Amino acid sequence: MPISPNQGSSAGGTAVVITGTNLANASAVRFGANLGTITANTPTQINVTSPAGHGVVGVTVTTPGGTSNPLSYFYLEPPAKFALSPTSGVEAGGNSVTITGSNLNGATSVTFGANAGTITANNSGSIVVTVPAGTGSVPVTVVTPGGSTNGLSYEYVVAPTVATIDPDSGPTAGGTGVTITGTGLTTTSSVTFGGTPASFVVISPTEVSATTPAGAAGAVDVVVTTTGGSATLEDGFTYVAGPGI
Numbered sequence: 001m002p003i004s005p006n007q008g009s010s011a012g013g014t015a016v017v018i019t020g021t022n023l024a025n026a027s028a029v030r031f032g033a034n035l036g037t038i039t040a041n042t043p044t045q046i047n048v049t050s051p052a053g054h055g056v057v058g059v060t061v062t063t064p065g066g067t068s069n070p071l072s073y074f075y076l077e078p079p080a081k082f083a084l085s086p087t088s089g090v091e092a093g094g095n096s097v098t099i100t101g102s103n104l105n106g107a108t109s110v111t112f113g114a115n116a117g118t119i120t121a122n123n124s125g126s127i128v129v130t131v132p133a134g135t136g137s138v139p140v141t142v143v144t145p146g147g148s149t150n151g152l153s154y155e156y157v158v159a160p161t162v163a164t165i166d167p168d169s170g171p172t173a174g175g176t177g178v179t180i181t182g183t184g185l186t187t188t189s190s191v192t193f194g195g196t197p198a199s200f201v202v203i204s205p206t207e208v209s210a211t212t213p214a215g216a217a218g219a220v221d222v223v224v225t226t227t228g229g230s231a232t233l234e235d236g237f238t239y240v241a242g243p244g245i
Contacts, residue, residue, distance in 0.1 A: 003059055007074040009147045012052035018061060018071070019045050025064055031073055032057030078147030079103045084140060088155035088187070090229050093133040097154070099142060100126045106145050112154050113138030157228035160184040162236070165222055169238040174214035178237070180224060181207055187227035193237055194220030217241040 008014025016036070018029065024043040029036040031053050040047035046061060050073070058070025081101040089095040097117075099110065105124040110117045112134055121128035127142065134156045141150040162182040170176030180191065183206055191200040191210045200210040208224065222236035 003071045003073060006072065007076055007145060008050050009145065010052060010054050010075040010077050011147055012050050014050040015039075016048050016050055016059075016073075017045060018048065018059070020061075020068070022065055023061060023063060026061050027064070028062040030060050030062070076106075076144070076146030077103045079107070079142050079144045079149045081140070081142060081149050081152050084152045084154065086227075087153070088157050088227050089131055090227070091133060091135055091156045091158060092229075093131045095131050096120070096128060097131055098126055098128050099140070099152070101142075101149075103146055104142060104144060107142055108145070109141075109143045111141045111143075157187060157226065158184045159229040160188070160224055160226045160231040162222065162224050162231040162233045165233060165236050168236065169240050170212055172215055172217055172239045172241055174212045176212040178210050178212060179203075179207060180210060180222065180233075182224065182231060184226060184228055184231075185224065188224055189227070190223075190225045192223045192225075194239075195223075212237065215239045 003018050023046050026041050026046050029048045031051055034051040034053055036048040036051055038048050053075045056072055056074050059073045060070050061068045081099055083100045085098050104127050107119055107122050107127050110129045112132055115132035115134055117129040117132050119129050137153050137155050139150045140152045140154050141148055164181045166179050185208050186205045188202050188208050191198045193212055194215050196213040198210045198213050200208050202208055217239050219235035219238045222233045224231050
């Protein structure tokens with residue numbers, strides 16, 4: 001007497017099909033001590049909705065002819081999320097995040113708001129997923145055979161822009177204090193002049209203060225990188241060679 005599926009959420013509500021012989025006029029299908037809800041019944045098949053339960057239980061069918069031997073049914077506990085890392089990223093998506101928790105194995109989907117991510121690794125304690133494109137702050141929902149869970153959020157960060165740098169020139173020895181203006185600069189993680197990292201301080205979402213590193217004479221690109229991506233001001237700063245005598 002097969003049962004399909006032989007597992008489902010501990011909350012119950014799983015549609016289960018039991019096949020066999022002499023199943024007509026079934027009066028009860030028990031999952032352990034709990035009664036399932038029979039939704040259809042023929043001499044060779046019973047459709048039943050599982051009740052709530054935990055662990056591994058025996059499923060028995062009772063008809064006017066008696067009670068069957070038990071079949072094993074496995075209750076799956078719902079997933080629980082503990083942490084999400086990182087908690088933010090670019091609006092274009094494509095970055096990888098790790099969700100840690102418990103009962104996460106067999107995850108069928110991870111959604112960021114209304115959009116599904118791509119699961120790349122999964123075990124009972126963690127899920128690695130590629131983030132889809134999106135905007136704003138969205139809930140993260142994990143669905144497994146045991147149920148679903150949310151409660152964590154992910155922040156899509158707008159891509160930065162760089163409009164001006166003042167002053168826009170200085171000596172090749174570096175050490176020039178400059179103000180970079182733009183948008184989306186709050187999460188700035190690096191500022192480079194011609195590829196060389198500079199020290200910096202975030203003043204506001206529209207302003208970053210930086211000190212130029214040393215560089216060769218000539219114009220160089222200034223690149224500001226944030227959680228939302230990178231913005232480049234081409235030939236934004238010009239290194240000026242000192243006098244020679």
